[in-house]
Amino acid sequence: MTTSNDNAPRGPLSELKVLDFSTLLPGPFATQMLADLGADVIRIESPTRPDPIRRMPPSVHGQSGVHAWLNRNKRSLAMDLKHPDSVDVVHRLVGAYDVVVEQFRPGVMARLGLGYEQLREINPALIYCSITGFGQSGPWRDRAGHDINYMALSGVASYVSEHQPTPLGVQVADIGGGSLHAVVAILAALAHRGRTGEGQYLDVSMTDAAFSLNAMAGAAYLCGCAPPSCGTGRLNGGSFYGYYRTADGRFFSVGSLEPQFFGAFSTAMGHPEWIDLLGQGTMQATEQLKSSIAAAFACQSFDHWCAVFANVDCCVEPVLTIEEAAHHPQLEARAMLVDVPTEAGPAYRQAAHPVQFSTTKPVYRHAGVTLGADSEAVLAQSGYTDGEIAALFAEGAVSGTRTPAATAVAQR
Structure with missing residues (x-):
């Protein structure tokens, strides 16, 4: 050819x-x-x-x-x-x-x-x-x-x-x-x-x-830590790190693990009290934080949150379709x-x-x-x-x- x-x-x-x-x-x-x-x-x-x-x-x-x-x-x-x-x-x-x-x-x-x-x-x-x-x-x-x-x-x-x-x-x-x-x-x-x-x-x-x-969880286990399971790791449900549904059924990703990013995220969401909740470090506080974040996202549409986080540097991004990703300016x-x-x-x-x-x-x-x-x-x-x-x-x-x-x- x-x-x-x-x-x-x-x-x-x-x-x-x-x-x-x-x-x-x-x-x-x-x-x-x-x-x-x-x-x-x-x-x-x-x-x-x-x-x-x-x-x-x-x-x-x-x-x-x-x-x-x-x-x-x-x-x-x-x-x-x-x-x-x-x-x-x-x-x-x-x-x-x-x-x-x-x-x-x-x-x-x-x-x-x-x-x-x-x-x-x-x-x-x-x-x-x-x-x-x-x-x-x-x-x-x-x-x-x-x-x-x-x-x-x-x-x-x-x-x-x-x-x-x-x-x-x-x-x-x-x-x-x-x-x-x-x-x-x-x-x-x-x-x-x-x-x-x-x-x-x-x-x-x-x-x-x-x-x-298994670079992170596997390394920890092989060093003697307990094996990770669904919902227990920091990156798979054991913290607020995850996906949250908006009012119209779309999703946002939240990965604001570092303090400076979590502070900016909480402020943008209108919930500065989340910083103190995160600082408690207990399982009960973590579950309360996740529920509160989920409830907040569910109150507004996908487009609303896109506008809120468009210029906020805090590791929060919308979950895009392939079509949307293909036309993303980045x-x-x-x-x-x-x-x-x-x-x-x-x-x-x-x-x-x-x-x-x-x-x-x-x-x-x-x-x-x-x-x-x-x-x-x-x-x-x-x-x-x-x-x-x-x-x-x-x-x-x-x-x-x-x-x-x-x-x-x-x-x-």
Whole structure:
């Protein structure tokens, strides 16, 4: 696939080449971060069992808007990995690539002839990252799971809500655990390889990564304190820190933990007596304070409280919808929305890469493409002749969009 931005600067990872065998969210989010920073990421997908994200609504410009975001700046190679010729293609590709990212259950890639030990024979400098729910070892290595399960088993879900565990709208274990830790691990392995020339295997467990996110409560418990539970911690219901409903059913977040912020908050709410109540430090006083704050917020509308706190610096902010957040002046000033070109022509509006670079800025070359849009180009760039490419398509090892010239070669 070619877009008008393909010749634009590629970013700080412009020399990095990645083969991405992952699906759904954790792996694709990780490789999107790499692609935004210039890496050449080839997404390898089965034509008969494509990534389910491709079917996730809503459909915009003929394809899933979620897929278009998670797979921007990546090329697509459609291959049946169970076909022996496809394995040969990967073996040929991997010699020129730096990183493999995969998300199958333990052992699947090895059975296909694409495991780390098999590919390192071809490229000893290869960095191979496996993202799974429970890791490559342990009694639950083969167990199925989703974000909510990893949050549960890691202890994180036990104290995220005052009353009972609540599913979050953002996949913390998938992204905060799997995706971000995978990116950190890949970049660390690249730094090691730069010093030594050695590749290595990276075993990323989303449960392990979620467990490591217990930075405050977990650290306290491991030092001998009682385990936290719902409603007992300072940040999960054991203090006034929390969300409060307004008269019209919206919510405000209150995080005024420091004395100077709580003083400003109490004054803005018209209740300076809350300062003395907070100072009592008893459970009864805390419950009374929470009830009083809740009653005060419930007396006025969301818009009223937005006006009250617009210029008060006290760690109190409205709970915005995605639509409101996208148009918030802070996010607009940070250029957190970008228009990304598509195959169909009209651009997608997407969230930008979240880090501001002073020099090597991210480039948004194109949104996620149709399955196999780049199959022919990837093979040609890897040294396959027109006849060899035609044979791979004819045998069903590879599929996707073909140029008229290539189709004519196949028909001769």
